Amino acid sequence: MRAFQNNTRRLCFINGLRFINPLLPIYLLYADHFGLNYEQIFLTQVVFAIALIIFEMPMGVMADCIGQKKALLIGAYCAVIGTAAFTFIRTFQGFIIAEISMAMSYAAFSGADTALLYMSLKQLGKLDQYVKKESELQAYGRYAEAISGISCGLLMKLYLILPAFISFIASIIGLWITSHLTDAKQVKHFNQQNPIVPQIITQLKKLIGQLYHDVVSTKSNQLLPTFLYSAAISATTLSTFWLLQVYYKEYAIPLIWLGVIWLLYHTTTGIASQLASYLMSKISNRILILLLPLSLQIMSTIMSFAHSLWSLPFFFIASIVYGLKMPLLYTIIHEKVSDTARSSMISLDSLLSRLFFCITAIVIGYLLNDNNLNNAFLFLMVPNIIAISLAVLMFRKSI
Numbered sequence: 001m002r003a004f005q006n007n008t009r010r011l012c013f014i015n016g017l018r019f020i021n022p023l024l025p026i027y028l029l030y031a032d033h034f035g036l037n038y039e040q041i042f043l044t045q046v047v048f049a050i051a052l053i054i055f056e057m058p059m060g061v062m063a064d065c066i067g068q069k070k071a072l073l074i075g076a077y078c079a080v081i082g083t084a085a086f087t088f089i090r091t092f093q094g095f096i097i098a099e100i101s102m103a104m105s106y107a108a109f110s111g112a113d114t115a116l117l118y119m120s121l122k123q124l125g126k127l128d129q130y131v132k133k134e135s136e137l138q139a140y141g142r143y144a145e146a147i148s149g150i151s152c153g154l155l156m157k158l159y160l161i162l163p164a165f166i167s168f169i170a171s172i173i174g175l176w177i178t179s180h181l182t183d184a185k186q187v188k189h190f191n192q193q194n195p196i197v198p199q200i201i202t203q204l205k206k207l208i209g210q211l212y213h214d215v216v217s218t219k220s221n222q223l224l225p226t227f228l229y230s231a232a233i234s235a236t237t238l239s240t241f242w243l244l245q246v247y248y249k250e251y252a253i254p255l256i257w258l259g260v261i262w263l264l265y266h267t268t269t270g271i272a273s274q275l276a277s278y279l280m281s282k283i284s285n286r287i288l289i290l291l292l293p294l295s296l297q298i299m300s301t302i303m304s305f306a307h308s309l310w311s312l313p314f315f316f317i318a319s320i321v322y323g324l325k326m327p328l329l330y331t332i333i334h335e336k337v338s339d340t341a342r343s344s345m346i347s348l349d350s351l352l353s354r355l356f357f358c359i360t361a362i363v364i365g366y367l368l369n370d371n372n373l374n375n376a377f378l379f380l381m382v383p384n385i386i387a388i389s390l391a392v393l394m395f396r397k398s399i
Contacts, residue, residue, distance in 0.1 A: 001124060004121075004123045004124050004184065005120075006180075007181055010181055011116065011181070012136055012140045014076075015113065016140035016143065016144040018105075018144070018171075019148070020170040021145070022149075022152040022155050022166050022167065025148065025258065027041075030164070031044070031095060033160065035091075044095045047096055047100060047103075048099040048100075048102065048103045049358050051099065051100045051104065052107055053358075056107045056351040057347055058107075059110070060346065060347025062074075062108075064115075068113070068119070069116065069182065069183040072109060072116070072181065073178055073179065075104070075106075076171070076174055076175040078108060079101070079105040079175070080175055081097075081098075082098045082101030083171045086164040087164040110347050111346030114330055114334075116181065116184060117133055117134065118134075119184030120184050131277040131331050132277040134276075134331065138273040138327060139271075139323075140270075141270075142269040143266070143270040145262075145266040146264075146265070146266035149265070150260065150262065153258070223333070227352050228352070228386070229289070229329075231352040231353045231355065232384070232387035233321065233387050234356060234357055235380075235383040236296045236300070236384055236387075237325070239357065242364075244315050246368060246373055246376075247315070251309050264316075265319050268319045268323070270323065272320045272321075275323075275324075276323070276328060277327065280331070285328065285331075286395050289391045289395065290395055292324065297381060299314050299377075300378070300380045301381070303315075304377040305374065306374070329349070333346065333349060
């Protein structure tokens with residue numbers, strides 16, 4: 001049992017190390033310095049998105065087949081390869097390798113980490129602590145992002161590749177900690193004497209049927225509206241994160257203040273994640289489900305008309321919603337899925353969120369051709385309205 005107790009702590013540390021990425025806030029400057037033009041920089045992000053969509057569900061199925069620890073180890077190795085490519089192969093081809101590796105890492109971790117946390121607490125007989133532990137897990141990642149933001153400018157001034165190198169070192173430490181995790185007891189779907197890949201493909205086919213039953217055909221479990229709601233919320237929160245970068249440029253925010261704002265933004269998200277369990281104990285999930293998109297709609301409405309540097313605080317509404325969203329929705333999803341498909345279901349949630357974001361980002365990118373931040377926020381009312389509509393549907397039924 002001590003091993004499962006250690007899992008809960010190690011998973012938090014691993015999640016923190018995953019998001020120690022001082023390169024992200026200055027990614028454009030870093031890539032530009034090594035000769036990538038804007039078209040190539042954008043292409044690297046397209047490659048990341050496509051790779052993530054391709055690997056998301058297979059990685060989730062693999063985690064359910066071979067165990068969460070092995071899936072997390074694959075993700076940790078991919079993170080080492082990706083950060084090494086960013087650090088030592090500073091060409092367009094190197095960045096492509098890095099983005100594909102990081103997408104595979106993200107896909108491997110997506111679902112497997114929270115599934116292992118849930119299963120470990122189940123083994124310990126402490127499922128009542130899941131919301132608190134999931135909140136801590138998410139908070140570690142958000143605080144790591146905040147530290148990365150405040151340190152990126154200083155690290156880049158000391159030595160240009162230092163931000164990427166710090167990420168590389170963090171990934172190595174994360175790999176070492178991941179190797180010390182313990183898999184929770186679960187039903188194994190594969191025969192160790194036969195090749196694993198064909199068995200994963202077979203399991204993926206079975207999962208499609210299970211997904212149709214659990215997500216689409218079974219009306220009582222509310223999984224389909226929950227996943228779509230999650231995707232709509234993510235479309236707005238992720239888009240707002242990138243629109244914050246446009247805000248920096250539009251108002252010529254100095255580099256030092258960029259780091260401070262990044263720190264405050266992600267610290268706010270981390271605090272919101274930690275407070276999620278408290279809020280869920282005081283306010284019903286049905287009310288919280290409705291409040292999140294309503295808050296985003298208020299932000300989008302104000303930002304669609306704002307023409308001032310002082311509009312910055314309204315960005316933080318998205319950071320708060322992002323911090324609350326995952327502990328809240330993961331709790332709802334975990335209560336409705338079986339242990340044998342837990343990682344796969346979380347991966348499906350991540351996949352749909354990424355698809356919604358990609359569609360939203362394409363439209364926002366087009367709207368930003370005229371450097372009009374207001375129109376971008378005006379468009380974000382669309383996913384907000386979708387989320388509000390789904391929240392009303394979920395509110396009328398038992399969540």
